[in-house]
Amino acid sequence: MALRRDDVSDEALMGRYQSGDRSSFSRLVSRHKTPVFNFILRQVRVPSVAEDLTQEVFVRVVTGASEFRHSSRFSTWVYAIARNLCIDQLRKDRLRRHPSLDAANGPDSDGPTLGERIADSHPAREVDRAAIGGELSQHIARAVEELPDDQREVFLLRETANIPFKDIAEMLKIPENTVKSRMRYALERLQKALAEYEDYAKALK
């Protein structure tokens, strides 16, 4: 998600949007739509839900545009909005969970049930994911999705959204050291999941 050197910065585009230039908003959308969608998808897991929430993120960018300060980073602000929407969505999911299909997920999981996954209105996306990364990447995606919430959000903010530890600490209102140790735990878990998969893959051969 690195900017090309000749690109206008996010903050500059927001400034223009605040001055009334609506085309700057579309530029921000095309720049951040997919990473934000992926950030949300890795947490809510259902693509159609992730799309709705992505749209809502940008609506909140519009309604909150007049308050955005150029001194702060645009991406930090946007992902803070996205994170809050994810938390609300996950809370809703837990309340809506159907016990009969609960067994499909592990005890730590708090995402959508298998039934919801199957009923996903965008099955093509699952196929695309498999086509892009194969089995390994599917395994990895699952491993990320199954991380504990606090580790998962730190992992995704740093790894996917590319937000510095300091800003994550500010966003989550926790010390920077706590952010780094959560990150470390997340990586160790993922490394373990990878190792298990390799063993599994070796065993299959």
Next chain:
Amino acid sequence: MDCERFDDSVMDALYGELDELSAEALKRHVDACARCSSQWEKFKATRAAIQLPVVEPSDGLTDRILEAEGRALRRLPFHRKVVRAAAWAGSHAMRPQLAMAALFMFVIGSSMMLLRARPGSVSPPVTVRDEGRPLSEEADERRRGAEHDALQADEYDAPRAAKPQRADGKSLEYAAPEAKSGGAASARALAEATSTPLEAEDQDAGGKGDAQEGLARGLSLKGSGNCEEAVATLKAVEQQYPGSKEAERAKAERIATKCTAGGDQGNDGGTPNAAPTPTPQATATATDTTP
């Protein structure tokens, strides 16, 4: 750097958030420490392996987002909307293309208002004579020529009408011998003829008059027996109008004037016989004024 410091710094190092000095220290420690080296390698491999595949959202998402933006803008509170509208208008005003277009329209519009009619598209100018009847164009040329000559002839009136009057009311008509001929040249000459003699006359007349008056008074005083007054007056004429005829006459009269007893005998630079021959009576009464 020790292993504890390594544990604190490893995440920063992994994501490039460590400063150069610390990064070098960590690398040196990793090279030297087995435990930390294996930790470092494990983290790096995990990070490389868990590159999540990027999932593209459906094609319609962008349009839905922009539609939602439109709805959100319309729902915004009034004061925020007003700022947006003014800023939107302002951002358009700042665009150079718009400014150029506006300037272009202004120039076109103003020049259309200021343009004059093409020559020949308006009816020919009306020529008015004394009688006030407009003339046709064909006769205009001929008329103009004749008028010019007539005007030239009338010019001699001008200096006469404006001729200066002397304070004593004398007119200058006598001084315009060439008035009857026409032409500007003669008019100019006429002006010169009238003005120059007048000026010269004024000066001389003024000077002559006073000198003559003075002389006349002096002579009259002499004749009536006011000897000393006469002499004084005649002397004044000499002094005030040196070189004039009157001064010469006055001098001659003064010299010829011999006042009785004690008066100035009129000798200018004559023999230094200023003191009168003393008579016994005169010395006794030197201070007496003559009766």
